[in-house]
Every structure is written in structure tokens, then in C-alpha cells.
Amino acid sequence: MPLRPVLQFPDPRLKRVSEPIEKITDELRALAEDMTEVMYDEPGIGLAAPQLGESVRLIVVDTEWSREDGDGDRNPLVLLNPEIVERTGEVVWTEACLSVPDFSAEVERAARVTVRGLDLAGEPYEETAEELRAVCFQHEIDHLDGLLFIDRISRLKRSLYVKRRKKQLKLEEDGG
Ligand SMILES: [Zn+2]
DSSP states (O other): OOOOOOOOTTOGGGGSOOBOOOOOOHHHHHHHHHHHHHHHHTTOSEEEGGGGTOOBSEEEEOSSOOGGGOGGGOOOEEEEEEEEEEEESOEEEEEEETTEEEEEEEEEEOSEEEEEEEOTTSOEEEEEEEHHHHHHHHHHHHHHTTOOGGGGSOHHHHHHHHHHHHHHHHHHHHHO
């Protein structure tokens, strides 16, 4: 079966605020599986359910994995209803997103965050992360609130990207 496509800006579904998960169903487990597959396939270090068009508070991250290491080193963390309960410091990171094609930009975020949520078995999970992993958690949790990293850059940079993206989409349309 082909993998599910990642929605891309400016798909309006990326702007929705996702619903909390109240029950762990087979459907939810299947979605988590799909998200994990898509993340490794792209490849990316994180993915949020809204990127596959599902408005539920579910993310998957794996900041350690690299394609060179192969499947053996995969260690995906699936997190339900993730929340940042503590944030400290500041870090500027160059971010990109599978839903924002052909663009990256510096974003200011907390350097260290404590994240709380549930795992797929419904058990509480808590982790304190720094640097790239902290940035990744903040980026993915933003998706659950309908925010993209381009919502956190200057208005000017954002409007330049939006213009370029619209032009690109129009070319794709015209070119068939
Ligand atoms: Zn993203």
C-alpha cells in the first residue's frame, strides 16, 4: 500500500486545532504506525497527525535516527496528548518541515523543555529534552495547535515564502 501523503502548506487542514485523544483504539494505533512509516520514508525527525490530515493530538519523533544507520536504529517515540510543562532558555535553530516545501528558516524556541503525554499503551510519559530534540517537540506540538514554523518567523520572511509558494503551485497547475 502506498504511504499516505503529507499535507502541504497552504492546506487549510494544517491550521486546525487538534482534538485530545480520549481512547486508544485500533484506528489510532494504525495512524501512529502510518505516521512512523511516513516519517522514516521522507525522511524526517518528527511528524504530527494533522500532517496526514487527522486532527488528533498525536506526534511521533525520532531525533537519533539517520538513514545511514538503517532500520535497526529506529527508536520512534509515539506520544498522545503531548504537552510542554516546562520551558527554559532560548535557542535559535534552522527549521524545516515536511509540510512546508523548499524552505527553511531560523526560529527562536526554548532550549530545554519538559514534555508530558501518554504512550500508545496509555502509560504516562515524561521527558526533558534539549537542543534539537527540544526544538522537535516544540515544532510537532505546534502542529497540534495549527501552527507551522513559518508562523514564528518575521512577517516579511513569511510573506516572501508565501508568495514564492503560490507561484510554484500556480506553475504546477499550469504545467499539469
Ligand atoms: Zn512540521
